[in-house]
Amino acid sequence: MTSVKGKVCCACQRNGRKTCRRTRLGEPCLKTYPLECGLLLRRARAAFRSGRTAQEGFRSAQLEALVRMLGEHECDFVDALGRDLHKPRFETIMSELILVKDEALHAVANLRKWMQPQHVERTLVTTLDETLVVSEPLGVVLIIGAWCSPVRQSLGPLVGAIAAGNCALxxxxxxxxxxxxxxHRLVPSYLDNECYHVVLAGGNNLAEVVELKFDHVFFIGGREDGSRVAQAAARSLTPVTLVLGGKNPCYVDQQCDLAAAARRIAWARFHNAGQSLVAPDYVLCHADVTERLVQALKCCVMQFYGTDPQESRSFGRMVNPESFNRTRDLLWRSGKVVVGGQVVEAERYIAPTILTNVVETDAIMQHDITGPVLPILNVDGVDEAVAFINRQEKPLCVYAYSSDGKVISRLMNETSSGAFCSNDSVLQSMMVALPFGGVGASGMGSHHGRSSFDTFSHRKSCLLRGTRFECVTCLRYPPYEDRNLSLMTWASALSQRSQGWCQIL
Incomplete structure (x- = not known):
């Protein structure tokens, strides 16, 4: 239900309350300039040094508060995303709010286990010592979320940062x-005001903010912005995690359930009006499959959005005029429109569109697609599909639809991507237990579940030794003798689990 002033929030209806805390959307919100970001960074750093984020209880409480915030202000989030992206309530709740809640609750349930030191296998020399890896928080991190899923991609990484014991902007x-x-309004009402801050610096000031010297920068978004963030971070030697877009290929084999494939591809491509980093970017299929696939996709568009998707309450809009113009221009300069193609500039509306007769050199194949447009290219079979994918930059995702296990294995093993999914699309990016991130041009590092905790932690190697057995340790000291070297070499060979000749030291 879309929120309306004066109406009761749906979360409050469920909880039997008459009213809930609400925010006034549309009011001007002060921009956070780099100087103010610097002040917030210093506050967060002082809070981190106080040690308040080190305790399991503090981390759990913050994560539980995040879950409460999403539940108590469900209608506000539905309203905000409706204004920004014309996003249907169903999509907001299922693909934004519930996924962040799942991430947070998974972290709460596993936090104690994740925080425990991990003991490392002992060697001949460390038999009486303790060898372990301790996960310690990095400090104060900067999380830059993408506009295509602004709640999930801002708060999802925040879950990992909180769980690992960091402060964050x-x-x-x-x-x-x-x-x-x-x-910007809600986070201070639920999370610790010294540890966690929302900043609205704007794209033009983003590089200056990154250069303020955080302990880690986490970025989700397009390659161009990601490149600028990485360059700015490099100037201060700040480590980064980048989850970038890319041209995600989708191979549809001659042997597959075409009706199911069409439904899953159409949902993934046209969900959120195609504004997704993980949606299939183009389809590769045999010429014999193209016509049947197009007809199946056309039927899916009709079932999903009716005869006029512009009137559908289940179909979104482009986020701004720039994104609209860019997608429209790519659409008009590539292939042949066989489904959709209608555009309404005043509404930033682009109909769910399918293109055929697309070739590798077309404009739409040279840029990432962040809109409801699906190009179809013809290949002779899986050999040509694999070769085509490997000619491109490494994508964030590769999708393959086939009932032949050998075809699936070839696509999975002979291509490189951040993630792989067979006979479905996007689902792998929603599973909290699966690490998700890019490779090569599609990014570096990963998040979700334990991976998020590890991303925002330093895994510190610790060797806890005593001063016993100095009679053995003294073999490493100068003056160097051949006899001592022989003894050390012998001891190394004796250990069947030796990790190197110098462990006797």
């Missing part, structure tokens, strides 16, 4: 201004 993208302003 969260930077939602300015393109989704209503959602960014909502987060």
């Amino acid at each position: 969260i930077h939602p993208y300015e393109h989704t201004s209503h959602t960014a302003e909502l987060l």
Whole structure:
């Protein structure tokens, strides 16, 4: 249900309350300039040094507060995303709010286990010592979320940062201004005011903010912005995690359930009006399959959005005029429109569109697609599909639809990507137990579940020794003798689990 002033929030209805805390969307929200970001960074760093984030109880309490915030302000988030992206309530709840809640509750349930030191296998020399790896928080991190899923991609990484014991500055993208302003107002009401801050610096000041010297920068978004973030971070030697977009290929084999494939591809491509980093970017299939696939996709569009998707309450809009113009221009300069193609500039509306007769050199194949457009290219079979994918930059995801296990294995093993999914799309990016991230041009590092905890932690190697057995240890000291070297070499060979000749030291 879309929120309306004066109406009771759906979360409050469920909880039997008459009213709930609400925010006033649309009010101007003060921009956070780099100087102010620097002040917030210093506050967060002082809070981190106080040690308050080190305790399991503090981390759990913050994560539980995050879950409460999403539940108590469900209608506000539905309203904000409706204003920003014309996003249906169903999509907001299922693909934004529930996924962040699942991430947070998974972290709460596993936090004690994740925080425990991990003991390492002992060697001949460390038999009486303790060898372990301790996960310690990095400090104060900067999280830059993408505009295509502004709640999930801002708060999802925050779950990992909180679980690992960090303080954080969260930077939602300015393109989704209503959602960014909502987060700016709500986060201080639920999370620790010294440890966690939402900043609205704007894209032009982003590099200056990154250069303030955080302990880690986490970025989700397009390659161009990601490159600028990485360059700015490099100037201060700040480590980064980058989850970038890319042209995610989708191979549809001659042997597959075409109806199911069409439904899953259409949902993944046209969900959120195609504004997704993980949606299939183009389809590769045999010429014999193309016509049947197009007809199946056309039927899916009709079932999903009706005869006029512009009137459908289940179909979104482009986030801003720039994104609209870019997608429209790519659409008009590539292939042949066989489904959709209608555009309405005043509404930033682009109909669910399918293109055929697309070739590798077309404009739409040279840029990432962040809109409801699906190009179909013809290949002779799996050999040509694999070769085509491997000619491109490494994508964030590879998808393969086939009832032949050998075809699936070839696509999975002979291509490189951040993630792989067979006979479905996007689902792998929603599973909290699966690490998700890019490779090569599609990014570095990963998140979700334990991976998020590890991303925002330093895994410190610790060797706890005593001063006994100095009679053995003294073999390493100068003056160097051949006899001592022989003894050390012998001891190394004796250990069947030796990790190197110098462990006797």
